[in-house]
Amino acid sequence: MRSRPFLLILLSHIILSTALVAQTQGSEPYDSLARQIVKEALGSNKAYEMLSDLCTNVGHRLSGSPAAAKAVQWAEKKMQELGFDNVHLEPVMVPHWVRGPFERAYVFDPSGKRENLAITALGGTIGTPKGGITAEVLEVKSFEELHKLGEKAKGKIVFFSRPMDRTLVNTFEAYGRAVDQRGAGAVEAAKVGGVAALVRSMTTRRDNVPHTGAMHYDDSVEKVPAAAVSIIGAERLSALLASGKPVRVHMEFSAQTLPDVESANVMGELRGTEKPEEVIVIGGHLDSWDKGQGANDDGAGCVQSIEALRLLKTLGLKPKRTIRAVMFMNEENGLRGGIAYAEKKRPGEKAVAAIESDMGSFQPVGFGIGDSAAYEKLLPWAPVFRFFNADHFQLGGGGADISPLAQQRVPLMDLIPEVQRYFDYHHSDNDTIEGVNERELALGAAALAIFSYIIAQEGL
Numbered sequence: 001m002r003s004r005p006f007l008l009i010l011l012s013h014i015i016l017s018t019a020l021v022a023q024t025q026g027s028e029p030y031d032s033l034a035r036q037i038v039k040e041a042l043g044s045n046k047a048y049e050m051l052s053d054l055c056t057n058v059g060h061r062l063s064g065s066p067a068a069a070k071a072v073q074w075a076e077k078k079m080q081e082l083g084f085d086n087v088h089l090e091p092v093m094v095p096h097w098v099r100g101p102f103e104r105a106y107v108f109d110p111s112g113k114r115e116n117l118a119i120t121a122l123g124g125t126i127g128t129p130k131g132g133i134t135a136e137v138l139e140v141k142s143f144e145e146l147h148k149l150g151e152k153a154k155g156k157i158v159f160f161s162r163p164m165d166r167t168l169v170n171t172f173e174a175y176g177r178a179v180d181q182r183g184a185g186a187v188e189a190a191k192v193g194g195v196a197a198l199v200r201s202m203t204t205r206r207d208n209v210p211h212t213g214a215m216h217y218d219d220s221v222e223k224v225p226a227a228a229v230s231i232i233g234a235e236r237l238s239a240l241l242a243s244g245k246p247v248r249v250h251m252e253f254s255a256q257t258l259p260d261v262e263s264a265n266v267m268g269e270l271r272g273t274e275k276p277e278e279v280i281v282i283g284g285h286l287d288s289w290d291k292g293q294g295a296n297d298d299g300a301g302c303v304q305s306i307e308a309l310r311l312l313k314t315l316g317l318k319p320k321r322t323i324r325a326v327m328f329m330n331e332e333n334g335l336r337g338g339i340a341y342a343e344k345k346r347p348g349e350k351a352v353a354a355i356e357s358d359m360g361s362f363q364p365v366g367f368g369i370g371d372s373a374a375y376e377k378l379l380p381w382a383p384v385f386r387f388f389n390a391d392h393f394q395l396g397g398g399g400a401d402i403s404p405l406a407q408q409r410v411p412l413m414d415l416i417p418e419v420q421r422y423f424d425y426h427h428s429d430n431d432t433i434e435g436v437n438e439r440e441l442a443l444g445a446a447a448l449a450i451f452s453y454i455i456a457q458e459g460l
């Protein structure tokens with residue numbers, strides 16, 4: 001009686017193993033390469049070494065700033081030292097917005113008592129008038145609500161307090177559903193006579209650190225200043241306003257936009273041995289907001305792209321098609337680098353695919369593939385990534401910097417990491433090297449190396 005279940009288990013085990021062998025046979029040529037690549041990535045820890053260097057010796061690097069210029073030199077030098085092919089800069093004019101020397105805000109509770117409020121000017125905003133703005137606050141959760149209130153907004157600081165929806169598993173989706181308040185809050189506030197916009201920070205972390213990000217104006221609407229307030233500050237404001245009594249805020253900052261500055265996209269490659277004219281782009285953006293160190297956004301994507309090429313080169317893997325690492329400039333407040341890259345004529349060259357890493361340094365889970373034919377072609381290789389839990393391939397993918405290549409019908413893809421922590425750091429002083437796990441960062445670089453190498457060998 002006891003031997004029969006055992007036999008059954010044994011039998012089913014044999015059947016299962018045979019099935020597994022059959023299933024993975026297709027990916028077999030890359031299985032041992034993938035393991036070597038992961039071993040080298042974890043063992044050398046080069047991605048983390050590079051990211052620490054970028055974060056501490058260059059720091060945050062907003063487009064047009066001296067630090068951004070330093071970052072361009074840093075990336076070029078790094079790729080030259082590693083002996084990549086065709087390392088060069090492609091110049092691009094970028095916006096030059098500056099935060100100014102200070103920013104401060106207070107809230108006056110209904111009794112008139114003053115408390116500090118942690119705010120930061122949004123990227124692209126005008127400054128407040130000299131001496132700041134002091135006005136009553138009107139809280140709304142949506143533009144619809146604001147426009148219903150209409151006249152009531154006149155002369156007020158409009159406080160947009162709709163949080164990122166914490167019930168959504170995908171934090172990028174939650175961000176996407178809340179970020180209209182940051183982008184268009186100033187325009188919508190001004191339309192109804194508001195004097196400024198104050199936006200609850202786009203973050204998943206409850207702390208007192210405000211998160212900046214891009215906002216825009218509309219030439220037909222008066223420009224009013226816009227800032228983000230920390231989560232603790234936003235909740236304090238909401239609590240004070242809940243009393244129904246008037247609550248005033250004072251805010252003051254001297255942000256301004258200066259003339260455009262020349263900067264550059266930085267790139268280097270491993271030249272293809274058989275079809276060098278066919279190019280797979282891997283990349284991230286070199287610029288960051290002027291907060292923290294731009295570690296997760298997007299120093300991580302830059303060093304992973306460099307490290308992917310280094311891993312292949314170190315292991316003596318020669319791709320049949322060219323793999324090019326591109327550090328794009330100005331993703332955060334203009335996308336000028338991404339646009340310039342796509343617009344540049346590259347005679348005789350064929351773009352096979354573009355893969356972006358711009359969702360943080362966390363444990364890779366797989367790839368997004370924004371082209372159904374490419375998805376069908378790549379899906380059978382997913383098992384190669386299974387041993388380090390990065391085998392989730394999904395239809396739909398891309399990234400801001402590579403998005404202008406869509407016009408040329410280049411299949412766009414992205415490295416997908418685990419997404420629960422990214423918005424803890426995003427666009428804030430929290431985004432430092434301390435928020436990066438060196439093993440997760442290395443695994444992301446390895447995933448990018450394996451994925452781009454498979455495309456380089458197999459084509460699409």
Ligand SMILES: [Zn+2]
Nearest residue numbers: 297298331358
């Ligand atoms: Zn980014």
